[in-house]
Amino acid sequence: MTSGSEILQLIDLGIGYHQSALVEGINTSAEAGQFILFLGANGKGKSTLLKTLVGQVRTMNGEILIHGQSIILKDLKAIARSISYVPGKLQLPNEVTVSDLLQYARIPYLKFMQKPSIEDQDIIDVVVKKLSIDQLVNCTYNEISDGQRQLVNIARSMVQQTPIILLDEPTANLDIVNKRMVFELLKEQAEEGKLIICCSHDLLEAYNYCSHLWIINQNGEFESFEKTDEVNLSEIEKRLFAS
């Protein structure tokens, strides 16, 4: 079953809060280089699944494997080096600068009391240059625009150097230009070998960029499939919302 490039496997996974299940029997796997667009109506459990994958919410049953190893067996730092999570909105204290935030993204790699090294700074510099956010690094996170913040959030996950990047509605509140910029950047990251799983309600925009889809349909069932010519947008919308 397992091929070499499968980095994430969900086996009979059940998610939810406390004892009430939102979605059960999730079976899927994902490979490096995929850009998965994750769709579902509000309250169906998209965010919960993402939070379960990063360990914020406990699994109800089933297993999550990263590189074939169950995340329960991994320590928190090892998970932090495998999956980065970009929340839709990050609320930060006023003093936190973009440069601080990028430095803190190296914490999973630091030992006890260790400061980020020159190598860590080099990793940050490469990402900053790649995303052309040089002029932002000395700004505080709260003073830059929403679009710039999303760029910085993605930069943060790149600095964290994880093979898997999860995003919870990264394009909410963005204008069309910024939306495209974000999806373009995520597609690029996938092409460079990362696994991108992105929750979004921007179906029309995001659809052009993704390679695979995850859906929680109106019956609360999980489906995953590749984007092909046979699955068109109206078909997807039907599965999501049709009564």
Next chain:
Amino acid sequence: MLGSQLISFSDLFSGLTEDNKFRFILLELRLPRVLTSVLSGAALAISGLLMQSFFRNPLAGPYILGISAGSGLGVALLVLFGTAIGWELIQMNNGVLLFSVVGASSILLLVMFLAKKIGNGSMLLIAGLMIGSFASAVVSVLQYFAPSESIKKYLLWTMGNLSAVELSEMLIFGGVIVVFVLLAFFQVNELNALQLGDETALNLGVDIRKTRFYVIVISGVLAGVVTAYCGPIAFVGLAAPHLARLWTKTSNHFILVPVSALLGAILLLFCDIVAQVPGLDLLLPINAVTSLIGAPLVISIILRNRKSWVND
């Protein structure tokens, strides 16, 4: 050097080298007082910084979890209730210390117990506030029934006292503070992550429950030990971390921890000098002076920095 008894520089020198009356004032009275101010200031600043960063709340301070209220309750039980049933036998100074430590530790243990049960940070904060209010209410009831002489003793304790630590006790007092300030410094990476929010901190591999336990213990012990010896010293623990943030303009705890400690020490030492009103035979309550100096200082820095807040 500065205090109600004026000592000139030449007397200072002779006091340090020869045995005279200045030597007594300097070594037995002023040196312990200066050390107490510096250590307490640093301890309260770190205690406050930990609470502010951990709860991501600028209004948090060393006493937010009810530590000083617990201390106050202990002292109130002794001074107000104890005297009523004829507990004058207890030596007042050591008795106050003992009851204060017991009060603060009980509250700390209670908060730690609650922290294990309550997952949510802001709910824990509210629980801490409730504990504090509860303890203060018990104190009010005790005060209502206590004789006025006892009430005065209690009130004096609440005004703070930086000359309560004798040179012989300095080793314990200073030792505990130095050790726990160092322990706070061990948490810098975790604190840097935690101020980004629990979600992000967890995604950076920080064990939130473990860190929370450390932060509460370190902050609680620092606040507790200062309150036990010196009474509830107001404001320094709230102001010093803000001053450190506003001054250094950083969120990095590698810098904030030492700078807050330093500013806390300087702030309390300065307040103590003012409280002693150099040259006059007068001593102001330290608790009043810290707020009289600290409040305008913080407001003035906020005003000077307001430009950077425009985009909020």
